[in-house]
Amino acid sequence: MTKTLNIGMVGYGFMARAHSNAWANVSHFFETGYRPALKAIVGRNVSKVRRVADMFGYESVETDWRVLIERKDIDAIDVCVPNDLHAEISIAAAKAGKMVLCEKPLARTEAEGLPMVDAVEKAGVPNMVWYNYRRVPAVMLIKQMVESGRLGKIFHYRAKFLQDWTISPDVPQGGAGTWRLDVEAAGSGVTGDLLAHCLDTAIWINGSLDSLTAMTETFVKERKNAETGAMQRVGIDDAAAVLTRFQNGSLGTFESTRYARGHKAGYTLEINGEKGSLSWDLHDLNRVQFFDHSVAGAQRGWTNILVTDGDHPYLGKWWVPGLIIGYEHSFTHQVADFLDGLKTGKPAAPSFRDALETTRVCDAIIASGKSGQWISL
Amino acid sequence: MTKTLNIGMVGYGFMARAHSNAWANVSHFFETGYRPALKAIVGRNVSKVRRVADMFGYESVETDWRVLIERKDIDAIDVCVPNDLHAEISIAAAKAGKMVLCEKPLARTEAEGLPMVDAVEKAGVPNMVWYNYRRVPAVMLIKQMVESGRLGKIFHYRAKFLQDWTISPDVPQGGAGTWRLDVEAAGSGVTGDLLAHCLDTAIWINGSLDSLTAMTETFVKERKNAETGAMQRVGIDDAAAVLTRFQNGSLGTFESTRYARGHKAGYTLEINGEKGSLSWDLHDLNRVQFFDHSVAGAQRGWTNILVTDGDHPYLGKWWVPGLIIGYEHSFTHQVADFLDGLKTGKPAAPSFRDALETTRVCDAIIASGKSGQWISL
């Protein structure tokens, strides 16, 4: 028997739309035993939130998240608001006994995230953080190949997340579309927004970091506040680069920026091992590049795997070989895994606790960017 | 006020799932004034059709399409069954005053398709054929660029659709998954299945064909019947290649096969004009390659346009720049355009009449493949 899972969405922006789509379409493709119901969506601006509610078919609209959390007809709270609100809402939801799904990064700092972990663990509620790129089939394939030993001992892990949307000094900070430039709301700049994705994937695939040193920069020192119009000092990092040693002895390099012209969502990663290498690019997210050193010399090279076949992760649920999927599907897969986890009792990773590690590394990057020192993790 | 459009789906296979997804999610992204309701789905195998109905949330199930067509609560019939059934169902639906959306190709032959055109035109019902690749944003961008004169006079149009799924002689013909190999059900092989897509796009972008000559081949001469197990002569074309002259004086080459190892849904096209060239590949469907001859010599080259920005066709409705969409979105766009057409009174192309031209060209390819002669169109 299929059970209904009543979803309460907090937020109605870009990420809330991505999550809503996943809740709405997961049952069309995955038979998990659960059918999400889009029960309610919260936003302070009632006309704007109603428009999103109408589009996705949410049954009701609220303007106060506290009211949502008090509602008995809600099973799971999905937190899709700026980072500075993650902790309060998540903790309240956990205390109310709701499942909590929080947008990444977990919190602005480890200190802020720790009570969130405590809250969900104390409440014993299923919890998850939306590091969605783990569920891109190509990335999952990489995880499986590394785990099965196809690369052997790992020497290098390399990841970048490049964007170019804040180059103009006229982009304001704060406000609906630009809260990511406001250090109060975001906690950090590219480190928490972009590097956090790279780090989550890296730790998942290659294990924990041992130590790191970082360089951070704020290219545009002052920006107008989107709401007040006043010029303000910019507190976020516009760019960050990291040298790191993993606990398994491999070396890592990470870089992120919003000042790399021509890159929009330029998340790339590469792993070099004794027996082979793997790489991936979010812009062509259905492809994995695999160098297999075991192939005969004259025919060896980088194999461009189009990850669309039925024996690729998640792909058996979609179309036929050769037909690609997109960005949003990673969320559908995350929901499917979350629902599967409810059935098996083993909620899908990353949990709040898993995600806390990534936030701890982000803190170290910001600190090292200031001190210039190596930091042990 | 948003109106409801009640959909009756005929078929529950791969294409029916792709269409159902589009009907189900169009309102999440496009505000057309219409909200499709998945009212009923038809299939002879009641348990199989019920499973698909449950996944997509169809309100009811039928086992006879005639019953569906008689239902007063259905506005539009979506015909997603093998080609030999398109005509009968579409004509009956039109006669019943339903809107008709028919999977491509319109029919097995022009002769079979002509009464379908007559039926929908006589009934005056909105009608459309699902040549979905027109609605890939990159393909739409190409259409717009050619139309705006960016390529100048056209010299060459080149398209291929390559697959590799029937190389094994053990693949049977007929039956649910393999009716495309049965000439009775399909009408032709790669010509109607794959070249038809290439031709629809070509005619849309570059105008009608003037004449053609073709080569067709059936590599595997006999296959087992999927239902009876008996060996039977194969009647379809496994591969087809075409030389053609367009009415605008440009030359066209088209090729399709299911015997090209390594190609899954390998639809590629390229257009060469006096001022530039454009090309596209379905496997990387979010990209357009553009050679702009007007750029200064030393900096000229093929520009790889990642078609994910808000100013690209349809993309403003989806995510943020850099985040790609997939195969299924072409159907969502086609539904959105169809619903827009209902509002404006100008139904979205290609209509049954438009699609009849493609079928006429397919007939000529099959005929020329037999005669070895050039055929005027």
Added chain:
Amino acid sequence: MTKTLNIGMVGYGFMARAHSNAWANVSHFFETGYRPALKAIVGRNVSKVRRVADMFGYESVETDWRVLIERKDIDAIDVCVPNDLHAEISIAAAKAGKMVLCEKPLARTEAEGLPMVDAVEKAGVPNMVWYNYRRVPAVMLIKQMVESGRLGKIFHYRAKFLQDWTISPDVPQGGAGTWRLDVEAAGSGVTGDLLAHCLDTAIWINGSLDSLTAMTETFVKERKNAETGAMQRVGIDDAAAVLTRFQNGSLGTFESTRYARGHKAGYTLEINGEKGSLSWDLHDLNRVQFFDHSVAGAQRGWTNILVTDGDHPYLGKWWVPGLIIGYEHSFTHQVADFLDGLKTGKPAAPSFRDALETTRVCDAIIASGKSGQWISL
């Protein structure tokens, strides 16, 4: 003991420079037992030919090829002049007992080429036609892989050679740089100039053609004569496309044009077989793309082989892995193979007789382009 081979070069244009470079540098990399000596170079314009002679270090200059052929100190004549002069010079050289190396295509027509074949065979002199692309290491690797059965039964052979240098109607015909547009000098347009390369490679790798049909076009009907300034009807084919059946049952498609914006030396080929596929692009001539169907499903894809390792054809003589070679090296390899052939007594292919077959196919393409009929070869 290293023997000296005295070279007499006829012509001093682009191709003569490419050949001269090969004669000059072959001994720096290949130990064949022969060392070419650049003995003499011929050209009617004495100041121009002397400049090239000085650059490459030719010991002497002649202004009449007949004088060169009479010289006792010349062992081999290299014919690098427009196509209409190939026959007379080659035949005279053979009669004088010289080895003859003729630029491709052998002749303007099979009828013109036949006495050339007779002459070299009657004289018993080593002879070769400069279809240099066979000696690109990547192409040689493809030849070896097909021959060793890596692709299994072949279904499709596909080649194109695209350029864009004659789109402007202001390009004249005839004269030094533009004799390729003059049907008298060239014999044909893209067919003899470009398709001939594609055909030579195809026949070498995939065997002889059985039959073909072709479409040819002359987009610019009249051009100015480069020498007289008078407008003249254009006699060459600007574009040609071919459908063909090989004797081994595979299907071929060939296309060539000088009207494809963005393509400079756009020779590409692809071969699809039961077990895999191979493709190559002259613009990236050090790479082969290989799809190996025998790889496990989830890790299958197109492998991009960078052909620069010591175990790749010819590469052991050049640099270290990863360091690419260029266009001109194909000529050095052809000279090396020719010199090896002198030692072994088995001159390097293609001989005049081998190359006659390609010219016969070119004749058929031009004829079919006019008649619209299939032609048996």
Added chain:
Amino acid sequence: MTKTLNIGMVGYGFMARAHSNAWANVSHFFETGYRPALKAIVGRNVSKVRRVADMFGYESVETDWRVLIERKDIDAIDVCVPNDLHAEISIAAAKAGKMVLCEKPLARTEAEGLPMVDAVEKAGVPNMVWYNYRRVPAVMLIKQMVESGRLGKIFHYRAKFLQDWTISPDVPQGGAGTWRLDVEAAGSGVTGDLLAHCLDTAIWINGSLDSLTAMTETFVKERKNAETGAMQRVGIDDAAAVLTRFQNGSLGTFESTRYARGHKAGYTLEINGEKGSLSWDLHDLNRVQFFDHSVAGAQRGWTNILVTDGDHPYLGKWWVPGLIIGYEHSFTHQVADFLDGLKTGKPAAPSFRDALETTRVCDAIIASGKSGQWISL
């Protein structure tokens, strides 16, 4: 009148062959007023050096470089031996009044290189270090485009040089082919061998570095000595990664390793500026990727420039558009520029002094790799 420049080559290994090829063929393509003569080549193993001498046509062979330097008939000494011999030979050559061309890096350390700079400057002899990648036409095009302001203000410079040839612990250190693993002979590992190339290009294009921090690693701690067979501690860096700030305010990341499976000569660079970005890959050295932000939004992308046209740097001397050149041509261009410099009196960069800066940065990388501290340059 063309003057003869008599070359004395010290060494006969891989690099000596690359240089010899350039000296031998420069006059075939570039008219500089000088014609190099391959006068003498030096090596301790007489049979091996004689073989190379025979292949390239050196007029004489020496077994002691001191004898070569004393010869009156030698104008220029080309130093192509392991790094530990650069200083002694170069200084002696300069004192003897010879022009000196030294393979990179200039020396094992800045301390060792400083007297070399003094020597050539005191002697007033033309001098150059073979940082050949500056003369790849694509890299020169990037230099010109950055200099002309096409990128505007620079934010990021990113370079890597990845190889995979020392992963096996069975590769020895020391000896003819493996002296690069011996810290005594090489000075450092990937830093002096590979990063030095990246740094030379970066400083040339983007200006001097202000400060850096680095991470270095030796994955294989002990290797057999190639000559003695004894196991020895490995003193070189197998991998190095660098964070740096340029004096112009941009951020740099550099990485090099010999443990990146699938990379052979994987030198890649990318520059991000306010108005655009540029990137390049040595494996496809004829291509530049250019993102031009000034192009209209919907048609913006990365343009793949095939650097083979007559208006590209150096290319007018080679073949016709579309026909690529290779690795070795960078040396021919460097020789051509050196010879041009003799004519103009302005020797081609980088001079010994220019190259000293790169060595200083290499020293800082090794030091920071040990200390973990940022170093000011």
